[in-house]
Amino acid sequence: xxxxxxxxxxxxxxxxxxxxxxxxxxxxxxxxxxxYRQYSGKSPELIMSIYSNGDKxxxxxxxxxxxxxxxxxxxxxxxxxxxxxxxxxxxxxxxGGFKTIFGAGTRLFVKA
Amino acid sequence: DTEVTQTPKHLVxxxxxxxxxxxxxxxxxxxxxxxxxxAKKPPExxxxxxxxxxxxNESVPSRFSPECPNSSLLNLHLHALQPEDSALYLCASSQxxxxxxxxxxxxxxxxxxx
Numbered sequence: 001x002x003x004x005x006x007x008x009x010x011x012x013x014x015x016x017x018x019x020x021x022x023x024x025x026x027x028x029x030x031x032x033x034x035x036y037r038q039y040s041g042k043s044p045e046l047i048m049s050i051y052s053n054g055d056k057x058x059x060x061x062x063x064x065x066x067x068x069x070x071x072x073x074x075x076x077x078x079x080x081x082x083x084x085x086x087x088x089x090x091x092x093x094x095x096g097g098f099k100t101i102f103g104a105g106t107r108l109f110v111k112a
Numbered sequence: 113d114t115e116v117t118q119t120p121k122h123l124v125x126x127x128x129x130x131x132x133x134x135x136x137x138x139x140x141x142x143x144x145x146x147x148x149x150x151a152k153k154p155p156e157x158x159x160x161x162x163x164x165x166x167x168x169n170e171s172v173p174s175r176f177s178p179e180c181p182n183s184s185l186l187n188l189h190l191h192a193l194q195p196e197d198s199a200l201y202l203c204a205s206s207q208x209x210x211x212x213x214x215x216x217x218x219x220x221x222x223x224x225x226x
Contacts, residue, residue: 032213043202043217044155088154092213098143098206099168100215102154 003027004091006103014111019076021106023089026070032092033065035074038105039085048074079110118203118218126226127193133221135186135203142208144186145215146178149200161186162208193225 006023013019021035032051036044048063050056050072056063062075072091076083089103116137125131135144143162147155160168161180169178175197177189186203200222204215 034214036215043200043220044215045217046214049214090215095168098162098208098213099157099160100145100206100213101157105154 002103003093003101004089004103006089006106008104008106010107010109012109012111013079015079015081017079017110019079019083019108019110021074021076021087021089021108023072023074023103024070025072025089025091027091027093028070030091030093033063033072034090034092034100035061035063035072036088036090036102037085038088044088044102076108079108081110081112084108084110116203116205116216116218118201118221120221121219122222122224124224124226125190125193127195129193130189130191132190133188133201133203133223135188135218136184137205137216138184139205139216140183141205141216142183143206143213144180145204145206146176146186146188147202147204149202149220155202159188190223193223195225198223198225 004025035048037047038044050063050065060077064073086105086107088105090100093099119134146158149155158172159178164180175192179187200220202220203218206213
């Protein structure tokens with residue numbers, strides 16, 4: 001089993017809709033969870049971090065964490081064409097040092 | 113300054129060449145990382161430095177040799193690479209504390225090995 005699993009997509013949503021991205025992880029002791037956005041030809045940039053069970057909102061983005069189910073999700077409300085990118089779920093694993101492991105990424109297309 | 117600067121942006125090298133990738137940050141971060149990313153794949157961790165000491169080596173071949181001369185600089189020395197090593201090499205930095213492991217990435221070096 002991979003440490004971080006995501007549906008690679010592509011996920012296609014119309015402009016203005018809610019995009020829902022999901023991720024599961026295998027390491028039960030992980031405490032830190034992240035969503036990075038990567039545009040084609042660019043490096044990843046952090047958009048959300050979450051450490052506690054529940055929801056965390058930042059503008060149009062909401063991250064959700066359920067440690068019992070080992071599940072992290074990202075909701076993007078009022079999706080815009082500029083949100084079209086690959087979204088990488090990342091989990092921090094403590095194994096003698098901090099180690100951030102990425103899922104395969106979900107490609108999101110927002111149609112105008 | 114919230115930037116991680118990587119040089120060069122592009123590099124083409126032969127299999128017998130020796131080259132180095134450089135990375136610099138001035139955010140006071142004490143953890144620095146090298147990742148390798150192939151097209152349409154996620155970043156894959158190579159090395160982690162914590163307080164200038166190598167803390168994680170993800171079984172990377174010895175033709176890749178990392179170096180951390182000080183807390184702001186990270187190098188990756190390349191020697192006798194193979195064509196399959198062609199990829200985007202990303203440097204990142206973060207705080208070294210639980211709850212602060214957000215990665216700040218440089219723009220990467222696109223490496224082609226001929």
